[in-house]
Amino acid sequence: MPTPERTDIAVIGAGPVGLFAVFEAGMLKMRCHVIDALDAAGGQCTALYPEKPIYDIPGHPAISAADLIDNLAEQAAPFSPVYHLGQRVDTLKPIDGGFRIETSAGLTLDAKAVFIAGGCGAFGPNRPPLSGIEAYEGKSVFYFVKRKEELRGKRVVIAGGGDSAVDWAIALAGVAAQVSVIHRRDKFRAAPESAARLQELAKAGQIELVVPYQLDGLEGQDGQLSDVVVKDLDGKTRHLPADVLLPFFGLAMNLGPIAQWGLNLERNHIAVDPATCQTSVPGIFAIGDIANYPGKLKLILSGFAEAALAAHATYPLVHPGEALHFEYSTTKGVPGA
Ligand SMILES: Cc1cc2nc3c(=O)[nH]c(=O)nc-3n(C[C@H](O)[C@H](O)[C@H](O)COP(=O)(O)OP(=O)(O)OC[C@H]3O[C@@H](n4cnc5c(N)ncnc54)[C@H](O)[C@@H]3O)c2cc1C
Numbered sequence: 001m002p003t004p005e006r007t008d009i010a011v012i013g014a015g016p017v018g019l020f021a022v023f024e025a026g027m028l029k030m031r032c033h034v035i036d037a038l039d040a041a042g043g044q045c046t047a048l049y050p051e052k053p054i055y056d057i058p059g060h061p062a063i064s065a066a067d068l069i070d071n072l073a074e075q076a077a078p079f080s081p082v083y084h085l086g087q088r089v090d091t092l093k094p095i096d097g098g099f100r101i102e103t104s105a106g107l108t109l110d111a112k113a114v115f116i117a118g119g120c121g122a123f124g125p126n127r128p129p130l131s132g133i134e135a136y137e138g139k140s141v142f143y144f145v146k147r148k149e150e151l152r153g154k155r156v157v158i159a160g161g162g163d164s165a166v167d168w169a170i171a172l173a174g175v176a177a178q179v180s181v182i183h184r185r186d187k188f189r190a191a192p193e194s195a196a197r198l199q200e201l202a203k204a205g206q207i208e209l210v211v212p213y214q215l216d217g218l219e220g221q222d223g224q225l226s227d228v229v230v231k232d233l234d235g236k237t238r239h240l241p242a243d244v245l246l247p248f249f250g251l252a253m254n255l256g257p258i259a260q261w262g263l264n265l266e267r268n269h270i271a272v273d274p275a276t277c278q279t280s281v282p283g284i285f286a287i288g289d290i291a292n293y294p295g296k297l298k299l300i301l302s303g304f305a306e307a308a309l310a311a312h313a314t315y316p317l318v319h320p321g322e323a324l325h326f327e328y329s330t331t332k333g334v335p336g337a
Helices: 016-027 043-048 065-079 163-172 192-203 256-260 300-318
Strands: 005-012 032-036 082-085 089-095 098-103 108-116 155-159 178-182 208-210 213-221 224-232 237-241 244-247 269-271 284-286
Touching: 005 016, 005 089, 005 098, 005 300, 016 032, 016 043, 016 065, 016 108, 016 300, 032 108, 043 065, 089 256, 108 300, 155 163, 163 178, 163 192, 178 213, 192 208, 213 237, 224 244, 284 300
Parallel strands: 005 032, 005 108, 032 082, 108 284, 155 178, 155 244, 178 208
Antiparallel strands: 089 098, 098 108, 213 224, 224 237
8 A cells, every 4th residue: 555645634525615725724723634526626616607607605796606716725725635536535534643534646645634525425417318329428418518609600509497597597607609599398497587588689680599399319429419309398309500519417416425424414515513513423523515514505605604604623633732712814924834
């Protein structure tokens, strides 16, 4: 076995809450390693909606999800977190004086405490059951849009009837050469204002609504789509010429390996003590979307507060015997900055 790396806190998940936990831990003289299955930090913000403005981050009337993540990474930087991206944490076991985690990339890390900031787990898109779709994925079928500019001038087909489908159709109208939205009903499940805007753009000829239809097949070569085939309720098919297909059928929520770590779970979430965010295993904390307690709100701002609670509760594990004097950041500044 390779020599384990060592740290005070292993943070599992580099979403907004995991990143802020690095700051909160750093302010209390605790170092972190951060592991994420995705190749980039930012969790849902980076993977699902980087260009969308968020309106409920305190102190920011509006901030794009990508800018929020950049700011959080900058705020954490003085504490020199070590990032291990593109690797999933598979095992978490107690050892003398803490915990050992092992990742899919062969990393072994020993930590005095663990923060699980795993969001909705190792999340992935719900894939439409179309034969041969794998060959197109990442080339002309995408489950997330990173930058809408990448779709400028392209013929885009969007499938789905929820917020993501409707929001992206609106965002791409006027950017893409053509936007078609396939949905199996003529009613969309999106926010009422967005659904109304979609209908306006459809009336103005900027979006084509292909309803009630569902996906039936893909045509193209070497991963490049030429047509998306759709079918109506009577089985009648239509070919939609397309460069890109964006299927938005929601996220599969799967705790993945986290479910095997012996923690008390409540419907795919980790039950925590709301005063400390400690799980049923002392020394393991859960924060952000994955944590559950009565009254939990799945919001980034709740996750930030949970990170502060967990960091304070962890202090005695990392600095045994040292009294923790509560101090404002305005009093102590940012050590190391
Ligand atoms: C379209 C959309 C719009 C939203 N708008 C808002 C909004 O306006 N305001 C708001 O407050 N919230 C909003 N949210 C919700 C917000 O994004 C989440 O509350 C937030 O991302 C939760 O942060 P997190 O750090 O807890 O988890 P996540 O952002 O989900 O990050 C968790 C990370 O953990 C990683 N992970 C999981 N398991 C493992 C493992 N075993 N090994 C390694 N890595 C692992 C995942 O890869 C992921 O990167 C929105 C969400 C969506 C989808």
